[in-house]
Amino acid sequence: MSSPEERRDARYDVPLGVPDPDAEPARRNGHRRVTAPAARPAAPPDEPDTSADEPGVPGPATPHQPAKKTVAKKTVAKKAVAKKTVAKKAVAQQATADEAPAGKAPAGDTPPGPSVADRPGDHWDRKVAQGLAFLRRRLAGDYEVDEFGFDPDLTDAVVHPLVRLLYRDWFRTEVSGIEHVPDEGAGLVVGNHSGTVAIDALILSTALHDRHPAHRYLRLLGADLVFRMPVVSEIARKTGGTVACNPDAERLLGNGELVGVFPEGFKGVGKLYADRYKLQRFGRGGFVSAALRTGTPIVPVAIVGGEEIYPMLADIKPLARLLKLPYFPVTPTFPWLGPLGMVPLPSKWLIEFCPPIPTAHLRDAADDPLVVFNLADQVRETIQQTLHKLLERRPDPFGP
Numbered sequence: 001m002s003s004p005e006e007r008r009d010a011r012y013d014v015p016l017g018v019p020d021p022d023a024e025p026a027r028r029n030g031h032r033r034v035t036a037p038a039a040r041p042a043a044p045p046d047e048p049d050t051s052a053d054e055p056g057v058p059g060p061a062t063p064h065q066p067a068k069k070t071v072a073k074k075t076v077a078k079k080a081v082a083k084k085t086v087a088k089k090a091v092a093q094q095a096t097a098d099e100a101p102a103g104k105a106p107a108g109d110t111p112p113g114p115s116v117a118d119r120p121g122d123h124w125d126r127k128v129a130q131g132l133a134f135l136r137r138r139l140a141g142d143y144e145v146d147e148f149g150f151d152p153d154l155t156d157a158v159v160h161p162l163v164r165l166l167y168r169d170w171f172r173t174e175v176s177g178i179e180h181v182p183d184e185g186a187g188l189v190v191g192n193h194s195g196t197v198a199i200d201a202l203i204l205s206t207a208l209h210d211r212h213p214a215h216r217y218l219r220l221l222g223a224d225l226v227f228r229m230p231v232v233s234e235i236a237r238k239t240g241g242t243v244a245c246n247p248d249a250e251r252l253l254g255n256g257e258l259v260g261v262f263p264e265g266f267k268g269v270g271k272l273y274a275d276r277y278k279l280q281r282f283g284r285g286g287f288v289s290a291a292l293r294t295g296t297p298i299v300p301v302a303i304v305g306g307e308e309i310y311p312m313l314a315d316i317k318p319l320a321r322l323l324k325l326p327y328f329p330v331t332p333t334f335p336w337l338g339p340l341g342m343v344p345l346p347s348k349w350l351i352e353f354c355p356p357i358p359t360a361h362l363r364d365a366a367d368d369p370l371v372v373f374n375l376a377d378q379v380r381e382t383i384q385q386t387l388h389k390l391l392e393r394r395p396d397p398f399g400p
Contacts, residue, residue: 130157148248149237152217159239163206166199170346171305172400173203175211177353183214186253186296187356189260190287190379192279192387193268195306196329199344204260204303205239207351218260219252221245221287225266225326249290261287263376270315270327276307277387285376288359292366292375297356300379302386305349308397310334347397350390354382 134157137143143153167173181187191204205218220236221244227233242248244261252259262268263282271280291298312329320328334341357378365371 134158148219148240148242148252150217150219150240151238155217155239159202159235160206160209163202164210166344167203167207167349170344171203171309171349172346173207173305173349173351175207175351175353177355178208178211180299180353180355181208181212181216181258182297182299182356183212183216184256186256186294187258187299188249188253188287188291188296189218189258189299189301189353190383191260191262191301191303192277192383193262193264194271194276194303195269196310196312196331197342197344198262198269199309200303200306201260201262202239203306203349204301204351208258216258219257221249221259221261223265244286246286246290249287250294253290253294253296263287263380266326270312270329272315273307273311273313277304277391279380279384279387282376282380285372288372288375288379289366291359292362292372295360295363297358297360298375298379299356300354300382300386302352302354302383302390303349304351304387304390304394305347305397308347309344311345345398348394348399350394352386352390354386357382 134153137153143151145151181189189204189208191200194200201220201222205220208218209215217240220239220241222236222241223244226236226241227243242252249259249261263285264280265283267280271278288298290296310329310331310333312327312331314330316328316330320326331341333343333345357375359375362371362375
């Protein structure tokens, strides 16, 4: 038997370990020892505590329990509104994508990867595809040629791309006053001629087609010699050229075409470098008569840069007569460098179209020599003054 003191001390020798929550708690002195539930991890700042709304998870009993439930309900309501907003945005973006043109992403939407046009090699793929399509059209005869022999398909696919390399990259051509060229209907474009080789006609034609809002073709009038040369004559016809005579010019103007003429002729192309940018005589004014008979406005155009591509230092006239040419040029590179002498020097070009001169009110005076000569002098003086102005803008012939 133990003494009363020993029994009293033995009551407190039982270890007070925390029992397993799933096990039956031990009774001590008639009381149940209850272990506090494990604390839940704190919710992130931007996520409200919704433990009160989760079934089976008892929350701590605090006086603010109803307030937590209210906050949780508001959070759920906000999430529902956010989901509806996201759904509406998705519907709007889908509608915008359906309305957007093919190949373009809707505004404000960043494509996941590089577009098709940005991938390397696509440029050459398109070029090859266009070339194959051109060959297929030529072999199948699926192209049109008008009564003068003009072939727009060949001009757009072959001639203009080649000339474009010259006027845009090699000559760095600047074009101004293109708004003076009519958008539709007939028009007579009159320009100065120069350059030893008549490249300025091709440059003017291609630059006008590229820069004009309506991409109009310029139907050039050429001398008889151009259409007697075997290869050159075919190219001239295919690109819209015809003989510089009044009947052809009036037919083109009557059809509403844009016609280009260089009244100086070979006198302008074959002048020496010492006479550069000095206009020669405009002939008998046949272009004015054609404009008066059709009531077509005359658009003067000044071209600066052609005089420097082949600076003509001398003209060997005996050799020119032997070869039946209007002149035989001697330049710093030709004939000394042989075929390399035909490479034009990279001069800076400026082209300016002047305001049109109306002729509709003078149709009855088409056969009056005085009216014709006065109008021709007005056109010539306008071009000469514009040349002086352009030369002041371009002090360095080979500058940027």
